[in-house]
Each structure stands twice: as structure tokens, then as C-alpha cells.
Amino acid sequence: MxxxxxxxxxxxxxxxxxxxxxxxxxxxxxxxxxxxxxxxxxxxxxxxxxxxxxxxxxxxxxxxxxxxxxxxxxxxxxxxxxxxxxxxxxxxxxxxxxxxxxxxxxxxxxxxxxxxxxxxxxxxxxxxxxxxxxxxxxxxxxxxxxxxxxxxxxxxxxxxxxxxxxxxxxxxxxxxxxxxxxxxxxxxxxxxxxxxxxxxxxxxxxxxxxxxGGKSPCIVDRGAAIRTAARRIIWGKCWNAGQTCIAPDYVLAHTSVLPQLVDEMKAAITRFFGENPAQSPDYPRIINDKRFAQVSAYLQQGKIAAGGQTDAAGRYIAPTILTDVSLDAPVMQEEIFGPVLPVLPFSDLKEAAAVIARNPYPLSLYVFTRSAKTEQFFVDNVPFGGGCVNNTLVHFTNAELPFGGVxxxxxxxxxxxxxxxxxxxxxxVMKTGTWIDPKVKYPPFGNKLRLLKMIQK
CATH class of the missing domain: 3.40.605.10 (Aldehyde Dehydrogenase; Chain A, domain 1)
Known part of the structure; x- marks a missing residue:
């Protein structure tokens, strides 16, 4: 059998x-x-x-x-x-x-x-x-x-x-x-x-x-706490070496804070994993050779601001920050699912929303801001599964919140x-008592339409 x-x-x-x-x-x-x-x-x-x-x-x-x-x-x-x-x-x-x-x-x-x-x-x-x-x-x-x-x-x-x-x-x-x-x-x-x-x-x-899954965006507004944002983004991106369906897939940073954010993210990588993350006992590896090859290919699709080192034998890809990335590059078309993080600039909220709309319905969205108006803009204008304000990943841990995509x-x-x-x-299930049985619902109907309209007006 x-x-x-x-x-x-x-x-x-x-x-x-x-x-x-x-x-x-x-x-x-x-x-x-x-x-x-x-x-x-x-x-x-x-x-x-x-x-x-x-x-x-x-x-x-x-x-x-x-x-x-x-x-x-x-x-x-x-x-x-x-x-x-x-x-x-x-x-x-x-x-x-x-x-x-x-x-x-x-x-x-x-x-x-x-x-x-x-x-x-x-x-x-x-x-x-x-x-x-x-x-x-x-x-x-x-x-x-x-x-x-x-x-x-x-x-x-x-x-x-x-x-x-x-x-x-x-x-x-x-x-x-x-x-x-x-x-x-x-x-x-x-x-x-x-x-x-x-x-x-x-x-x-x-x-x-x-x-x-999909491409989950992370928006960093000009009023954000940049150092905190950098730590939480790198933490979320490097958790399981980026092999997380709700990982920040790419960062949209306001032009006024992008250079500082990149510097702080570089510092966070060193703080978390040392000068050589390959030697860190806390940094995971890519699951198999096929995934290693797919993620490694993204390293050529922008300017490497941090990381970029690989070891095929150990399926190791360093935490990598990419800048000067084209929106038409595969790294911005496909879910990365690895420790490669493109960082792109934006000037206003509508421009950021337009970039997100190129890969609609992300599983998660993260926004770092001190502005309630900015926060509400993305909640109201971007369909996404769930997300965080001033954090990454942690919404998944709350049993009181629904988790799922759209x-x-x-x-x-x-x-x-x-x-x-x-x-x-x-x-x-509707249960009806038998102690009374109004005849209005039964034939002959006669002139009962007026009464029915009064009840169901």
C-alpha cells in the first residue's frame, strides 16, 4: 500500500x-x-x-x-x-x-x-x-x-x-x-x-x-535615531545570515542621513562580529552551495561599502553593504535572502513609496523615524504583511499580533x-424557541409586505 x-x-x-x-x-x-x-x-x-x-x-x-x-x-x-x-x-x-x-x-x-x-x-x-x-x-x-x-x-x-x-x-x-x-x-x-x-x-x-516572502523595505527618515537604527537594521539583516523571510531586504535612507547611516552600520558589523566575521562564533552560514552562488552574485551589483568577502568552502558571505545600486539590478528585483544589504537614497516619502511599489506587497516593512506623520504615511499607503517602527523582526515574536503576508x-x-x-x-448556528411561532412569515402573505418592510427597513 x-x-x-x-x-x-x-x-x-x-x-x-x-x-x-x-x-x-x-x-x-x-x-x-x-x-x-x-x-x-x-x-x-x-x-x-x-x-x-x-x-x-x-x-x-x-x-x-x-x-x-x-x-x-x-x-x-x-x-x-x-x-x-x-x-x-x-x-x-x-x-x-x-x-x-x-x-x-x-x-x-x-x-x-x-x-x-x-x-x-x-x-x-x-x-x-x-x-x-x-x-x-x-x-x-x-x-x-x-x-x-x-x-x-x-x-x-x-x-x-x-x-x-x-x-x-x-x-x-x-x-x-x-x-x-x-x-x-x-x-x-x-x-x-x-x-x-x-x-x-x-x-x-x-x-x-x-x-x-518578498522584498521587505527598511526606511530611515531624516529624523531617525541613526545609531540605534543602524544597530537594529544590521541585527535584523545578519540574524541567520539574512536567511529570514522578514529580514530587511534593502534600506531606503533619506539623502541627508545616508552617509552617517552607512558609517554606523559598518561600525555595528564590527561591534557585533569583530574585524573578521568569518571568525565570529555568532555569525551563521549559508545553507547550501546553490544558495551561496545565488547570493554571491549580488555582490557585483553595486559598490561594496562594507564586507564583500566570501569563502565557498565554508559557505561564508560577510555582512555586506552595497551602495550605488540600480533599481533595475537583480539585487533589487529578487528577494536577497542573504547578508547583502543595498542602501538607496530618497528625498521625500512619495519617492520612497514609489520604490517600494516596484516590488509590491512586502511581507514586512520597517520604518525608523521620530515623526508620527512619517510613520502613519507608510502604514496608510503601503500594503504589507506586518512590521515595526524603530525596530526590525520583533513583531514576529508577539503572539498577540497576527503574522502573515498579503x-x-x-x-x-x-x-x-x-x-x-x-x-x-x-x-x-441559530436556535429558535418553540413557545411562540409568529404567523407573519407563513403564507398566505396577503398584505404582509408592508409589515415586512417596517421590520427590514
Whole structure:
């Protein structure tokens, strides 16, 4: 028997049994997941170090600690999220009461990327468990060490008819998996692959969440705190060596502050990673040779103001600042997904917005300013998934905020309650009393139109 068919059949049977629906079951499984992560914590850190050269502090902060917070937040609020939500009912249907019930969607397929291979697998899984679903996890085969740790963790913690792990080449495995109908598909990755996921889900009419990427701009206004802006931009850009879907992809700096900003960013690189970042234990590496070649090619597309050094054998690309970059260069057309940061000038806010509009619907937007007017201009005039004012990346860490893209950067949202909602179907039910049964709604209608218009005016 096809192993994917066996998994799908077993999970459908398990879900249909109703075992996943009670609050107690969901909370127990979330606690199991947290305990399993703690048990495998050192193995996870070691795997992330082997796959991406992540320092333990960075690996813990971005891939493990966030999950503990997410699980605790979910456990605290899950009872309330599951509670039927009463809403008002039209007067013409008196005596009626209406409620919205959250029910699990059923079988879910979660597809993780390689850049945060642990966190971006477990975060949607938390939502799938909280909402009462079964899940099939397709791990990234490119982060081989982390793939093994997740497989060991999940198989030791959950029965496969509830949560199953699938490994192998994504271009082979995913189409075979998606020959079966899943009630929801959650994908994190690139735009081209996201389009293919949507195509494969369409024949089944499966709902889909796509967490994609794009070119996330960072605007530095003339009134910004330049030194602070430089530190936070370099921190956000160099986190995971720029292999972050919400990393600042390029900087738009007001002409009056651009030279100072570049100098402060150069100083921040040295302060964070020393004179030679290749020797820093805190600076990650590019995931594989293919990505190394793609990112390295961008180094020729502007004037190198800082960095530019590479080592193919170690898949090392130094934190690099580019100036004098053409808007038509590939580095300004494609998501960089590496530690190369173009810095371009702008003179007024409309000019900056026009540059952003060349690559519309960024996943994130960052603006550094002391002006409430400037802040509001970008919030009001640029469609983007989410972002920060005077910071980078950190909006992702707030479980109270929805995280997700818009347009080319994705569809759907998650984190906290939004994860629960993504993996739930909301069912509206109206209950009508029988102690009275007004005859106005029944034939013969006669001259009841006037009364109906009075009620529904």
C-alpha cells in the first residue's frame, strides 16, 4: 500500500473518532510537545549549529524559546478560544439565539522551510493541535540534521495516526502527498513553490495558508535615531545570515542621513562580529552551495561599502553593504535572502513609496523615524504583511499580533489566537424557541409586505 495513503487513511479514521476534539486532549498534547522539545533541546541546538552554524543563543531565541512562549500562551487561552461565541439575532426571527462554534478542520498538511527548520515546523503545529486537528509534517530535507531531530522527537511523542512525519525530496514527496485531500495546507517557503502548492490544493478545494516572502523595505527618515537604527537594521539583516523571510531586504535612507547611516552600520558589523566575521562564533552560514552562488552574485551589483568577502568552502558571505545600486539590478528585483544589504537614497516619502511599489506587497516593512506623520504615511499607503517602527523582526515574536503576508507575500495568518482560527472552521448556528411561532412569515402573505418592510427597513 502507498505509505502516504496509509497515513492519510489512518489519520482520517483517528480524526473521525472524535478523540482530538476535547479541550483536555488538546491541552495534554500541547504539554507533551513542550516536554518533548525540552527533552531534545540540546539536540535541536546542535542540529541548528550543524545545518546553519547558528550560535546557541540565536538558535534558542529564534527557534526554541519562541515556541515555549507560544505553547504557554495557547494553554492559557485555549478554553476561551474554544468557547461558543454568542452573537445577536435579527428581530424578525424572534425568539432566536445565535452562536458561532469553532470546530477543527480535520487533516492538515504542514510544510516547513529550511531557514528556521525547527520553529517554522513547530509553530503551525501548535495551532493545528490547539484547534483539534491531525497533522502530517513535511520537513525540509535541506536542513538534514534538524530534519532528523524533528523526526525523532515527533515519532517518540505522538502516534502517527495523530501526527506523522514525512521526509524526502520536496519536489517528489509533496505532489504525492497532495494527491490526497487535506482539510488545510500550511506552507512556508518561496513564492514559486507557494504557487504550486495552491495549484495542487485547488482540485480538492482545500484551504491554504501561504507564508511566503518578498522584498521587505527598511526606511530611515531624516529624523531617525541613526545609531540605534543602524544597530537594529544590521541585527535584523545578519540574524541567520539574512536567511529570514522578514529580514530587511534593502534600506531606503533619506539623502541627508545616508552617509552617517552607512558609517554606523559598518561600525555595528564590527561591534557585533569583530574585524573578521568569518571568525565570529555568532555569525551563521549559508545553507547550501546553490544558495551561496545565488547570493554571491549580488555582490557585483553595486559598490561594496562594507564586507564583500566570501569563502565557498565554508559557505561564508560577510555582512555586506552595497551602495550605488540600480533599481533595475537583480539585487533589487529578487528577494536577497542573504547578508547583502543595498542602501538607496530618497528625498521625500512619495519617492520612497514609489520604490517600494516596484516590488509590491512586502511581507514586512520597517520604518525608523521620530515623526508620527512619517510613520502613519507608510502604514496608510503601503500594503504589507506586518512590521515595526524603530525596530526590525520583533513583531514576529508577539503572539498577540497576527503574522502573515498579503498579495505576493502570502495569504492567511497565524500566531496565538490567529493560529487557532487558521486551523478552525467557524460554524454559525441559530436556535429558535418553540413557545411562540409568529404567523407573519407563513403564507398566505396577503398584505404582509408592508409589515415586512417596517421590520427590514
Amino acid at each position: 502507498d505509505p502516504f495513503n496509509a497515513i492519510h487513511t489512518a489519520q482520517r479514521r483517528f480524526f473521525d473518532s472524535g478523540k482530538t476534539r476535547p479541550l483536555a486532549f488538546r491541552k495534554a498534547r500541547l504539554k507533551q510537545l513542550k516536554k518533548a522539545i525540552k527533552t531534545h533541546e540540546q539536540a535541536i541546538l546542535d542540529a541548528l549549529g550543524a545545518d546553519l552554524h547558528k550560535a546557541p543563543v540565536e538558535a534558542y531565541g529564534s527557534e526554541i524559546g519562541l515556541l515555549y512562549d507560544e505553547i504557554d500562551h495557547t494553554l492559557t487561552n485555549l478554553r476561551q478560544w474554544m468557547r461558543p461565541d454568542p452573537v445577536s439575532s435579527p428581530l424578525m426571527h424572534y425568539p432566536s439565539a445565535s452562536r458561532i462554534y469553532a470546530e477543527p478542520k480535520g487533516l492538515t498538511l504542514l510544510i516547513a522551510p529550511w531557514n528556521y527548520p525547527f520553529q517554522l515546523m513547530m509553530a503551525p503545529l501548535i495551532g493545528a493541535i490547539a484547534a483539534g486537528n491531525c497533522a502530517v509534517l513535511k520537513l525540509s530535507e535541506q536542513a538534514t540534521h534538524t530534519e532528523k531531530v524533528i523526526r525523532d522527537l515527533i515519532t517518540a511523542t505522538f502516534e502517527p495516526e495523530y501526527i506523522a512525519v514525512v521526509t524526502g525530496e520536496g519536489q517528489v514527496v509533496i505532489p504525492r502527498l497532495m494527491q490526497h485531500r487535506f482539510d488545510h495546507v500550511f506552507f512556508t517557503g518561496s513564492i514559486p513553490v507557494g504557487k504550486k502548492i495552491l495549484e495542487m490544493a485547488a482540485p480538492h478545494l482545500s484551504t491554504v495558508t501561504l507564508e511566503l 498579495g505576493f507575500s502570502g495569504m492567511g495568518r497565524y500566531h496565538g489566537r490567529y493560529s487557532f482560527e487558521t486551523f478552525s472552521h467557524f460554524k454559525g
